Amino acid sequence: MRGGQVDGEQRDRQVRRVIIIEGLANVAVLALKLAVGISTGSFAVLGDAIHSLGDVANNAVAWFVVRVSASPPDRHHPYGHRKFETLAVFVLATLLTVLGIELALGAVRREVQPTAGDRWALPVMFVVLLVNVSLATWEGAWARRLKSDILSADARHTLADVLTTVVVIVGWQVSARGYPWIDTACALAVALFVLSLAFGLFRRAIPVLVDRIAVEPESIIDAARAVPGVRRVKTARSRSKGASIAIDMVVTVDAGISTAAAHAIADDIEETLRARFAIEDATIHVEPEL
Ligand SMILES: [Zn+2]
Ligand SMILES: [Zn+2]
Structure with missing residues (x-):
């Protein structure tokens, strides 16, 4: 598929392939953040890991959307399959809300102090940053090539993740040098970001589920x-x-x-x-x- 016209089904398949690779990379990023968060006791890093869990779920929904909701009506779903997407988005938003609240509570009621971690922890977070930057660039290029809204939205989100990870790394490192409240503040900021992502998803899903008007x-x-x-x-x-x-x-x-x-x-x-x-x-x- 170099340059020329691609038929719809082939395009959908390529979009799904990009989403799968993005999802796998997000799973790897999630595992790395989780390892660093647990070994250092940084709630900001743990919060960022929760955020990555949301990203993985987001990728799963996007894959599901392209795959299922575009399939034609059948005997048991004569109005089509679009609401499967909406339902998935609603579940995802609920999950993110619970995680965001738990993160905020955990950060406020903390007993552990974050540490600078073993020698491997900081380089691992830099690897995470590098992965995010390359993912966003790569996905953005595919989004333009395939003219896919779902991919370009996800690429923009991945770029925003880069910023979050920078804030998290700074918070964790500064707090490990004697200012533990900085980590709490960064964790609360990440929790707020997670909750705002959830809010955005609810705003997309609920109007469709409750049959709000679509045009005046x-x-x-x-x-x-x-x-x-x-x-x-x-x-x-x-x-x-x-x-x-x-x-x-x-x-x-x-x-x-x-x-x-x-x-x-x-x-x-x-x-x-x-x-x-x-x-x-x-x-x-x-x-x-x-
Ligand atoms: Zn994200
Ligand atoms: Zn069906």
């Missing part, structure tokens, strides 16, 4: 009203299905026209809506008006 009803009504033959728009509802939206509406047409003509009007409405919104499902109910 007025804009649907205006679009439908502009279609020739439409008399009135009685109801217009929308909900989000992840990346796409579903709309259902009730419109009235002249009672005298044929079923075929009424159907053509419904088709026109659907086409108009499709041109304006990222619609996956449109159900248009037509009623006669005398």
